[in-house]
Amino acid sequence: MSSGAVEQIISSEKGLASWRKQCRFESRRRCHRVCIIRYRQKYPLTIRKEIKKNCYASFMWLYKHDHQWLECNLPPPTKVKKITAVKLRMPKFYYGINFKFNPLPSQHESHIDP
Template sequence: MQDFCKHISNHSGANPTVIPRGQEDFRYVSQLLEVDGSHHPYRHLLFSTWLFDDVGQIFTYPVNTDVISVNGEVKNVNSEVVVGHKCFAFLKAGKSLAQISRETGKSRCYLKRLALLNKLSVNLKPKLLTQEVVNAICSLAYAGFHRREIAKRCGVGIGTVEQTISSKTGLVERRQKCHFESSRRKNRLFLLRYIADHPDSIRNDIKKQCCSVFFWLYLNDRQWLDEHLPKPRIARGRY
């Protein structure tokens, strides 16, 4: 820390927040190393000029890409992949969820979802989430029902509904498409009703009175919008 302070001794003190308070301000360095820390970028640059003799070394310094940060927790990517393969192998071998959970540290929910995604049978004795309930959830989800309504009809939690939906291939994309179609129908109908109730409105009036609807259609359904908006009026001169 003393060497770093000597290195920046000629630095301007106009902004005291970017330089250490003194030679014993070790918090200055620890803050820069925090995973989710938020500090002035100049502090990182200032410290880097002391660590590296050449600026080019900063950009060519090898970085360990196998380590990532997830919600502030540093994890090793390779180890996560290995654990995932190990869980899959245990499930395929027919081991119980409790035993796999003890050996790998993964939750039962993670293991059940992994089994569903890979179409592996798991020896379970569910009290609520029976195969009949799963089929009902998928059927309602495919029809476009809201998660809350599906949970209410099937007598399960919203989290269970979301997990079941995400485990079925193509169902999430299907629901996204249904949501888009529903939004498009709603916005189209709203605009047509406004035009029918205000036949003398010009485009600028519609844009002001139906702002959110107008711009949603402009971004997602522009051809239909151009076809149903009133034709632009030709400007008339004063004489």
């Protein structure tokens, strides 16, 4: 029997298509949950960013379809430390000074100019 024939039979039976769809959803959810759980067991001190990076497909699927479970099973979010930019300024007395660059003497020159 071909897969097309099976699909026709499933779609003709009332409630069978929705039951099959629910079974697929639960199977995917179980696989993605297991992926996150195993990663957390292997790396218990990991942060959310690492879980997302290393279990990306599972993380995104659960984020979209089972967000509450994902939030309950992720480590608590870490606070981002703000780093403020420091503007470096030269003191005013440097503004009028012209710095000249004197190249190093070549190997052929044996004396140094004062």
